Amino acid sequence: MLNNEVIRIDRLPVVQPLNNQEEDSLILEWYEVNRTIIKRESAAGRMIHLDKPSSAVLKQGLVIYQDEICVIRIFIKPCTCMVLQSSNMEMVGLFCFDVGNRHLPIYMIDDHKIAIAYDGRLFPALQQKYGASVTLANYRLDPSQIINCYGNIYEQNIKTKK
Amino acid sequence: MHEIAIVKDIFKTLEQAYPETYENIAKITIEAGLLCNVQPILIQNAFEAFVLEETRFRETELEIELLPIIAYCKQCTSQFEVRFHKFVCVCGQPSDQIVQGEELRISQVIFKD
Ligand SMILES: [Zn+2]
Numbered sequence: 001m002l003n004n005e006v007i008r009i010d011r012l013p014v015v016q017p018l019n020n021q022e023e024d025s026l027i028l029e030w031y032e033v034n035r036t037i038i039k040r041e042s043a044a045g046r047m048i049h050l051d052k053p054s055s056a057v058l059k060q061g062l063v064i065y066q067d068e069i070c071v072i073r074i075f076i077k078p079c080t081c082m083v084l085q086s087s088n089m090e091m092v093g094l095f096c097f098d099v100g101n102r103h104l105p106i107y108m109i110d111d112h113k114i115a116i117a118y119d120g121r122l123f124p125a126l127q128q129k130y131g132a133s134v135t136l137a138n139y140r141l142d143p144s145q146i147i148n149c150y151g152n153i154y155e156q157n158i159k160t161k162k
Numbered sequence: 163m164h165e166i167a168i169v170k171d172i173f174k175t176l177e178q179a180y181p182e183t184y185e186n187i188a189k190i191t192i193e194a195g196l197l198c199n200v201q202p203i204l205i206q207n208a209f210e211a212f213v214l215e216e217t218r219f220r221e222t223e224l225e226i227e228l229l230p231i232i233a234y235c236k237q238c239t240s241q242f243e244v245r246f247h248k249f250v251c252v253c254g255q256p257s258d259q260i261v262q263g264e265e266l267r268i269s270q271v272i273f274k275d
Contacts, residue, residue, distance in 0.1 A: 035224075
């Protein structure tokens, strides 16, 4: 049974072994995974006030709450994506450069597919440049699939370790 | 990055509209069309960076609602949703007469009780 109590989450739980609790989800759009404050009903109707530390990233399936009754996980809604499918590394590199210049996250869907969220202005431009290698399809853009190439951050990490 | 400017603009607009109460805003909802030339993730991230600096808005939520592209078909005199970038009505008539998708606007502001 649901009561009207608000579930306040200000840190992520250390997940305990599951014990047949009810599975519930906090449904997010792909672009909401970095939000710190989210006040929203779960899929089953529980009111959630999420106030997460800004370093935590909300990935698909992440447990954000657990008690004896329920387990609440992150569910990221799939969306329309612009997908580049190519084994031509030069083309992949150029595409990442073009998209990266707009500061957009790029997702690795599988070995020869990369995706970014559909944008009605960007799509015709990409199609003109990359032709039939760029198509549209629905995918879930999960932050665990983001391609990272932050050389500067890597160097910073080395410096702080010294 | 021009998304930071957009976020600052949103707060400036709200300050002008609600000079006495704007620091008590609990939630701002933005509608962004798929043709508005602004990616929702960049606005969302710019907002998170903004409230890190402007800590008085630390408790404020920003929610973005993406608006699908809707076009008008002259032949059917009705509207249709553009899915997968196909600007073609179910009747087969192409149309680039856009009814929705270009907007970027504040659609709702909720204040703390
Ligand atoms: Zn028609």
